[in-house]
Amino acid sequence: MTANPAPAVTVDDLVKVYGEARAVDGISFALPRGTVTGLLGGNGAGKTTTISMIMGLTEPTSGRITVLGVEMPRQRYQVLHRMNFESPYVDLPHRLTVRQNLTVFGKLYGVADVRGRIATLGEQLDLTEFLDRPAGKLSSGQKTRVALAKALINEPEVLLLDEPTASLDPDTADWVRSHLETFRHERGATILLASHNMAEVERLCESVIIMKRGRIEDHDTPGRLLTRYGRATLEEVFLDVARGTGGIHEAAQ
Amino acid sequence: MSPMQSGLSIRRINAMVLRYWYVLRSSWPRILDLMYWPAVQMCMWGLLQLYLSQNSGFFARAAGTFIGAVMLWDILFRGQLGFSISFLEEMWARNIGNLMISPLRPIEFVASLMIMSLVRLAIGMVPVTLLAIAFFGFNLYSLGFALAAFFLNLLLTSWAVGIVVSGLILRHGMGAESLAWGIMFMILPFSAVYYPIAVLPEFLQPISWLLPPTYVFEGMRALLIDKTFRADLMIQAFALNAVYFSVAVFAFVQLLNSARRHGTLMQGVE
Numbered sequence: 042m043t044a045n046p047a048p049a050v051t052v053d054d055l056v057k058v059y060g061e062a063r064a065v066d067g068i069s070f071a072l073p074r075g076t077v078t079g080l081l082g083g084n085g086a087g088k089t090t091t092i093s094m095i096m097g098l099t100e101p102t103s104g105r106i107t108v109l110g111v112e113m114p115r116q117r118y119q120v121l122h123r124m125n126f127e128s129p130y131v132d133l134p135h136r137l138t139v140r141q142n143l144t145v146f147g148k149l150y151g152v153a154d155v156r157g158r159i160a161t162l163g164e165q166l167d168l169t170e171f172l173d174r175p176a177g178k179l180s181s182g183q184k185t186r187v188a189l190a191k192a193l194i195n196e197p198e199v200l201l202l203d204e205p206t207a208s209l210d211p212d213t214a215d216w217v218r219s220h221l222e223t224f225r226h227e228r229g230a231t232i233l234l235a236s237h238n239m240a241e242v243e244r245l246c247e248s249v250i251i252m253k254r255g256r257i258e259d260h261d262t263p264g265r266l267l268t269r270y271g272r273a274t275l276e277e278v279f280l281d282v283a284r285g286t287g288g289i290h291e292a293a294q
Numbered sequence: 295m296s297p298m299q300s301g302l303s304i305r306r307i308n309a310m311v312l313r314y315w316y317v318l319r320s321s322w323p324r325i326l327d328l329m330y331w332p333a334v335q336m337c338m339w340g341l342l343q344l345y346l347s348q349n350s351g352f353f354a355r356a357a358g359t360f361i362g363a364v365m366l367w368d369i370l371f372r373g374q375l376g377f378s379i380s381f382l383e384e385m386w387a388r389n390i391g392n393l394m395i396s397p398l399r400p401i402e403f404v405a406s407l408m409i410m411s412l413v414r415l416a417i418g419m420v421p422v423t424l425l426a427i428a429f430f431g432f433n434l435y436s437l438g439f440a441l442a443a444f445f446l447n448l449l450l451t452s453w454a455v456g457i458v459v460s461g462l463i464l465r466h467g468m469g470a471e472s473l474a475w476g477i478m479f480m481i482l483p484f485s486a487v488y489y490p491i492a493v494l495p496e497f498l499q500p501i502s503w504l505l506p507p508t509y510v511f512e513g514m515r516a517l518l519i520d521k522t523f524r525a526d527l528m529i530q531a532f533a534l535n536a537v538y539f540s541v542a543v544f545a546f547v548q549l550l551n552s553a554r555r556h557g558t559l560m561q562g563v564e
């Protein structure tokens with residue numbers, strides 16, 4: 042029997058206060074290595090703030106975060122080259138071509154063979170034909186794929202995704218999900234996925250964290266959540282939690 | 295670990311310089327803009343100097359003080375603007391979040407902005423200095439070692455101001471953008487650019503002596519009018535610049551830390 046490896050990410054009693062508002066209110070969870078975890082919650086639930094703190098972009102008010110055994114944000118520079126992030130709320134310079142953008146980030150992340158890595162990502166993400174086009178002249182679907190290429194440029198061990206398929210048509214969104222599954226299996230990466238798309242979470246995630254008003258309301262596998270709430274879909278579970286309606290059936294069974 | 299910790303990577307600095315170079319070369323209006331305004335300024339002040347020198351014995355003797363002043367002022371102003379505009383490119387592109395989660399250290403970011411300030415300055419100012427020779431017979435390069443001392447001091451001041459302004463924009467968002475365009479004009483009247491410090495009201499003169507550019511412009515006049523290189527002025531300017539540059543870096547770190555505490559890095563441009 043092999044020893045259970047330490048989780049890729051641990052979050053312990055994390056709090057973030059802005060003035061009077063508690064954006065994140067004492068949450069704790071761990072992301073086992075090689076797993077995909079969904080982070081669900083309505084607007085203002087604290088998902089983006091949580092991700093931002095895990096990346097070291099926002100400093101927690103209190104609590105502790107470790108990523109790959111390294112304490113964040115204090116020791117962030119020991120681990121930032123092993124993680125990456127994608128969000129529709131940050132952008133890539135529009136005037137630079139896709140290739141120029143990826144070259145800059147490849148060099149920033151210390152990728153050994155930047156040219157080769159861009160060629161590989163170009164093929165995998167179907168970017169080859171517009172590698173030399175300015176990033177600002179791409180469609181939203183193409184931009185999302187470029188942002189994903191930037192997030193994968195360093196083959197991260199920990200990947201944080203904030204609504205990666207928002208604004209994509211169903212075909213492109215499905216295509217992005219397939220690629221994430223492939224990447225996760227090939228690289229053994231740990232992924233934290235904030236999403237409003239419940240079908241996406243059901244398909245990709247082994248475990249789901251549901252947040253509401255800065256707190257974790259529930260954390261379990263999709264299957265166990267469905268059983269416990271007596272629901273057929275995660276969307277129904279999400280609505281139960283968000284509206285405070287519905288009951289937990291497991292105890293009664 | 296401090297955000298300005300050691301572990302400087304030339305590769306990451308090069309990556310950022312490359313990023314700004316890509317932007318610059320992708321747009322000829324940007325390159326033209328770098329040269330156009332310094333050239334217009336130089337021509338205007340050069341013509342004024344010409345007119346005054348034809349009508350006044352003093353200005354005939356003090357040939358080049360206006361045109362020299364406007365070019366040195368442009369080094370100060372364009373140096374800071376070159377630093378700040380490169381920084382603003384990240385804010386306009388909503389790219390600051392991507393950079394701040396990458397392994398790029400703040401000190402490397404600042405170093406790349408300083409290099410780009412030099413590059414932009416060279417593109418803008420070298421043609422202007424050549425035009426000054428051609429149109430007005432004023433050769434800035436004839437100042438020799440003194441020019442190097444003037445240049446270095448002005449550049450250090452421009453970077454110190456650029457670093458603080460960038461920190462303020464990181465912390466307060468694009469509401470602080472106007473500082474990047476106008477802050478140098480706040481110190482212009484007190485820096486004795488076009489007139490000696492002695493013409494300022496007495497109560498303002500101590501304030502003026504707190505500004506390193508004052509020593510440079512006084513030094514320039516001493517060189518052009520009295521043909522004397524004032525090493526004492528340059529040493530005092532360096533000493534002040536060393537203090538201000540250190541304070542600027544410290545302020546940048548504090549503002550960056552404050553931005554992390556307030557979550558403004560994630561909010562980006564708002």
